[in-house]
Amino acid sequence: MPKENEFENDVASQWCPGCPNFNILDAIKSALVELKKSPDQVCLISGIGQAAKLPHYLQCNFFNGLHGRALPAAIGIHATNPQLTTMVVTGDGDCYGEGGNHFLHALRRNPDITVVVHNNEIYALTKGQASPTTPAGEKRSIQAKGVQIAPLNMPAIAIIHGCGFVARGFAGEPKHLKDLLVAAVRHRGLSYIDVIQPCITWGTRPFSWYKDRVQQLDDDYDTADQSRALEKVMESSEKIPIGVLYQASERKVFGHRFREIVDQRPLPELDPIDAEEIKSLLQGFRSAP
Amino acid sequence: MHDVNVVIAGAAGEGIQTIGAIVSKTVLDQGYAVFTWQEYESRIRGGQNSYSIRISDQPHNTPLIEADILLALNAEAVEKYRPLIKENGILISGESSEGSSIRIPFSKVAKDELGKKIYANTVAVGALIGALGIDLKTLQKEIKNRFADKADEILEKNRLAAEKGYEMADEGCRDLCPWNLPKRDGRFYHISGNEAIALGAAYAGCRFIAAYPMTPSTEIITYLAENENLGVFAEQAEDEIAAIGMAIGASYAGTRAMTATAGGGFALMVEHVSLAGMIEVPVVIVVGQRPGPATGLPTRTSQGDLLFVIHAGHGEFHKLVLAASDPLDAFHKTVRAFNLADKYQIPVMLLTDQFLTDSGFSFEEFDIDGEKPATFLADPDAIEDYKRYQLDDSGISPRLYPGQSKHLVGVDSDEHDERGHITEDLVNVALPMAQKRLAKNKKLKKDVMPPQEIALDEADTVLVGWGSARAALLEALDLLKADGINAGVIHFSEMWPLPDYSFPANKKFWTIESNATGQLARLLRSEYNVIFEGRIHRYDGLPLTADFIRTNFNAKRK
Numbered sequence A: 001m002p003k004e005n006e007f008e009n010d011v012a013s014q015w016c017p018g019c020p021n022f023n024i025l026d027a028i029k030s031a032l033v034e035l036k037k038s039p040d041q042v043c044l045i046s047g048i049g050q051a052a053k054l055p056h057y058l059q060c061n062f063f064n065g066l067h068g069r070a071l072p073a074a075i076g077i078h079a080t081n082p083q084l085t086t087m088v089v090t091g092d093g094d095c096y097g098e099g100g101n102h103f104l105h106a107l108r109r110n111p112d113i114t115v116v117v118h119n120n121e122i123y124a125l126t127k128g129q130a131s132p133t134t135p136a137g138e139k140r141s142i143q144a145k146g147v148q149i150a151p152l153n154m155p156a157i158a159i160i161h162g163c164g165f166v167a168r169g170f171a172g173e174p175k176h177l178k179d180l181l182v183a184a185v186r187h188r189g190l191s192y193i194d195v196i197q198p199c200i201t202w203g204t205r206p207f208s209w210y211k212d213r214v215q216q217l218d219d220d221y222d223t224a225d226q227s228r229a230l231e232k233v234m235e236s237s238e239k240i241p242i243g244v245l246y247q248a249s250e251r252k253v254f255g256h257r258f259r260e261i262v263d264q265r266p267l268p269e270l271d272p273i274d275a276e277e278i279k280s281l282l283q284g285f286r287s288a289p
Numbered sequence B: 001m002h003d004v005n006v007v008i009a010g011a012a013g014e015g016i017q018t019i020g021a022i023v024s025k026t027v028l029d030q031g032y033a034v035f036t037w038q039e040y041e042s043r044i045r046g047g048q049n050s051y052s053i054r055i056s057d058q059p060h061n062t063p064l065i066e067a068d069i070l071l072a073l074n075a076e077a078v079e080k081y082r083p084l085i086k087e088n089g090i091l092i093s094g095e096s097s098e099g100s101s102i103r104i105p106f107s108k109v110a111k112d113e114l115g116k117k118i119y120a121n122t123v124a125v126g127a128l129i130g131a132l133g134i135d136l137k138t139l140q141k142e143i144k145n146r147f148a149d150k151a152d153e154i155l156e157k158n159r160l161a162a163e164k165g166y167e168m169a170d171e172g173c174r175d176l177c178p179w180n181l182p183k184r185d186g187r188f189y190h191i192s193g194n195e196a197i198a199l200g201a202a203y204a205g206c207r208f209i210a211a212y213p214m215t216p217s218t219e220i221i222t223y224l225a226e227n228e229n230l231g232v233f234a235e236q237a238e239d240e241i242a243a244i245g246m247a248i249g250a251s252y253a254g255t256r257a258m259t260a261t262a263g264g265g266f267a268l269m270v271e272h273v274s275l276a277g278m279i280e281v282p283v284v285i286v287v288g289q290r291p292g293p294a295t296g297l298p299t300r301t302s303q304g305d306l307l308f309v310i311h312a313g314h315g316e317f318h319k320l321v322l323a324a325s326d327p328l329d330a331f332h333k334t335v336r337a338f339n340l341a342d343k344y345q346i347p348v349m350l351l352t353d354q355f356l357t358d359s360g361f362s363f364e365e366f367d368i369d370g371e372k373p374a375t376f377l378a379d380p381d382a383i384e385d386y387k388r389y390q391l392d393d394s395g396i397s398p399r400l401y402p403g404q405s406k407h408l409v410g411v412d413s414d415e416h417d418e419r420g421h422i423t424e425d426l427v428n429v430a431l432p433m434a435q436k437r438l439a440k441n442k443k444l445k446k447d448v449m450p451p452q453e454i455a456l457d458e459a460d461t462v463l464v465g466w467g468s469a470r471a472a473l474l475e476a477l478d479l480l481k482a483d484g485i486n487a488g489v490i491h492f493s494e495m496w497p498l499p500d501y502s503f504p505a506n507k508k509f510w511t512i513e514s515n516a517t518g519q520l521a522r523l524l525r526s527e528y529n530v531i532f533e534g535r536i537h538r539y540d541g542l543p544l545t546a547d548f549i550r551t552n553f554n555a556k557r558k
């Protein structure tokens, strides 16, 4: 099979045939091509789940770590080498459940990375339990009588905390999603896309249910208006808005102070410390001559 | 000379740390070795804590419990610590407590003579230096250094306060104070375990530390963050899980990275220890022990996490566990931890404890030469088709980092193939990969240092201990000799994997440990089949001392 672009690889997929995850994968590959990245400049980080398997299915550097822990790894990678295009690919369980705390603190740190959450409102890999985004009342395998607790609205939380790029995409509209990804990677600072990804195996609603409801934001929607953005993600409407919900003038990015002292080079490329410097610091611990 | 032990006692926040720091620096500058040891409650204000300074002409890095001089800053401290005073020792106090040898109302003197109560502690410092028979000049120099960046008036008032305290002690001391510490030529380094580890890490080439504050390891990241010129990216993580996750991410990206915590924080890190084992990313984790279970006694010491750390992590993988004996050893072990983590692409734990990390040890020389920082990255240009987990009999595959070259670096916590991709092929892929990882142990075990043997030839009794108990064990040998016992020491500081080693024949072995259940004994028995004649366990949160070992040995051997 001729490779469409250099991000293609031939690793066999463990996703269900027809899963909307394939569309997200295609959108990411196309976005990277449009951004003129080469595979060695890109690092994809994920946790565990069906979504988190995505980094295996394209040609690039990847770190497929522990369930819920993609963000700490990504922050360590980004701090070490800010020149890499660092992207976290994760699920609603991985990112909002097991790793929720890390997400909150990533909002505070504002690392220059992109977080893509495949939100299928379910734990797919473990066969259909509720996730933090499952609407109350919906049935899942453990929650046979319907989920008893409220869902989490992470885009709202991100907007409140001034995340500089908050978007919602739909796996059923890969071209639109690709455009969001390109803008997200270009954004300097944390960019976050919650992607609606209907689960065709365990989900309770058909794909068409979502297709009928998603609606791109109007052209005159002001992405700089934080209150309006918050209203938008909190309003209960028949329609699900997709597009850039909020984009803020750029905040200081994670590590900027360190990088003012030490330049942008990857840490392993810095000169080794001089033994004399250690010896001179040790003199500070010594009694006066 | 006979060692002199000074104990400064007071409530948290009352200033015993500052007094202790100024007095110990003055004694050092006078040319003596000091060992400083703190014993404190886990609170910011109140409680009664102590700061001990053992003064000697050459380094004696173990605490003495009994005091020649007790300086007590309040009445409660007098009550709590008075029993520690030796027969001919003295009590200096500011309170009108009965039995006080020298009473100097520090606050009143400060207020009356210098106009402000805040100079009370400097009056106390002066008194202590006076009682010790140290030249006032040496103290005045130290005060000048310490308050150099303060307003002239503050410096001057502190000088006067020190002088006042010094004079008052001189008067009160006349027949009471036999101590005389004239200026001598000695020069010593005075450094804590945590400071040595931070410097060792920087020397080893560590460029990234993430940690979540937890006693007794917080000073490591604090030191590295403060000393920006060392170029270490220091991040306070949201929790210990994130701390080690960031360190592993940084290490995957090519830099040397570490984290530091205590047993409770390490418990949260354990899943990541297993991850480091699986994805073969080097990482160094300092685990400062304190008594558990759970929050335990946060500011006290223990050797209670040995078996926990050795066994940490689900699944089977290799790791290295080192234990530091003192700050100089901690410096070199830190370098070694980074080198061996890199060489074998494994997690390395460095065990310390509150006693080692918080105490100030003296060294005549602090020689940083020894194991040099060495890296073990592969050469990207020499590789055509790169596979991160290329099968190899040594178990060690070529390690590159992302962005270093055109070669792609993929790692996966799932069982994986040579390129790091998930596999379910049990026979052809998963099993050989597991075998590759497990093969590392053969060489690793050979790199582990055997225990140190001290005075074994003559000995019929051998004290077996580990980590920071080393100095107490050595000092105990001398005390036991006076009791007519020929004892030697076997001291372990590389705990896992245990090296090839045979215990000498025809000796009686005793384990000496700061824990209740004899974790070292259990480990050594299962690895070397050694039988222990006796056990001495200390688990009251205080460090092992030579006296404690001697008393318990004599009580138990009958």
Ligand SMILES: Cc1ncc(C[n+]2csc(CCOP(=O)(O)OP(=O)(O)O)c2C)c(N)n1
Pocket: A048, A049, A050, A051, A052, A067, A090, A091, A092, A093, A094, A095, A118, A120, A122, A123, A124, A125, A126, A131
């Ligand atoms: C520590 C830990 N706990 C639980 C699991 C089991 N587990 C694997 S994936 C998963 C949920 C994944 O949900 P999500 O992130 O939404 O991914 P999806 O499969 O829906 O794409 C769970 C609970 C695990 N691998 N590790």
Ligand SMILES: [Mg+2]
Pocket: A049, A091, A092, A093, A118, A119, A120, A121, A122, A123, A124, A131
């Ligand atoms: Mg999911």
